[in-house]
Amino acid sequence: xxxxxxxxxxxxxxxxxxxxxxxxxxxxxxxxxxxxxxxxxxxxxxxxxxxxxxxxxxxxxxxxxxxxxxxxxxxxxxxxxxxxxxxxxxxxxxxxxxxxxxxxxxxxxxxxxxxxxxxxxxxxxxxxxxxxxxxxxxxxxxxxxxxxxxxxxxxxxxxxxxxxxxxxxxxxxxxxxxxxxxxxxxxxxxxxxxxxxxxxxxxxxx
Numbered sequence: 339x340x341x342x343x344x345x346x347x348x349x350x351x352x353x354x355x356x357x358x359x360x361x362x363x364x365x366x367x368x369x370x371x372x373x374x375x376x377x378x379x380x381x382x383x384x385x386x387x388x389x390x391x392x393x394x395x396x397x398x399x400x401x402x403x404x405x406x407x408x409x410x411x412x413x414x415x416x417x418x419x420x421x422x423x424x425x426x427x428x429x430x431x432x433x434x435x436x437x438x439x440x441x442x443x444x445x446x447x448x449x450x451x452x453x454x455x456x457x458x459x460x461x462x463x464x465x466x467x468x469x470x471x472x473x474x475x476x477x478x479x480x481x482x483x484x485x486x487x488x489x490x491x492x493x494x495x496x497x498x499x500x501x502x503x504x505x506x507x508x509x510x511x512x513x514x515x516x517x518x519x520x521x522x523x524x525x526x527x528x529x530x531x532x533x534x535x536x537x538x539x540x541x542x543x544x
Contacts, residue, residue, distance in 0.1 A: 341437045343446035371403040373436040393526040410439040485519030506534035
């Protein structure tokens with residue numbers, strides 16, 4: 339089990355490949371946990387659209403362990419704050435304190451957590467992974483955009499667009515917009531589409 343910092347969730351929302359891959363892997367394995375501070379930051383932040391609240395509520399209720407902020411967590415955070423000083427803000431201190439009190443590594447995109455006493459940090463890179471070029475004819479060409487990949491995977495599954503939309507629980511017009519690539523889809527929307535096609539979300543992200 340690992341505590342996933344807010345930065346990883348935000349990078350995954352922005353479809354940055356390393357964060358998407360790491361987060362989806364942890365959730366799939368049932369190995370993702372979050373601090374109540376991260377729950378607050380994701381659901382009550384000023385930049386969180388209302389449409390995301392139901393998604394996070396369902397995810398945290400079913401697939402991700404939410405760790406309470408108790409006395410041990412607060413004491414661990416206070417010890418860190420005293421040791422490090424002002425360079426560690428209160429939310430980060432509480433997230434790190436939660437990881438320490440529960441004996442879990444912290445998965446984060448924020449290098450500022452490295453070097454905190456006693457804390458095991460798994461740093462997720464903020465830049466997209468560079469893949470090695472594929473030799474010509476070694477494999478079929480992979481469509482360049484999530485919409486094109488979605489269309490190709492739907493066709494490979496033998497589904498019509500309206501059937502895939504129904505399986506994903508969305509309107510056919512919304513599915514058509516996904517395939518057209520006219521809008522940048524949210525991670526939650528891509529996750530629903532991937533579930534409908536029974537493929538990992540990474541298959542849509544390339």
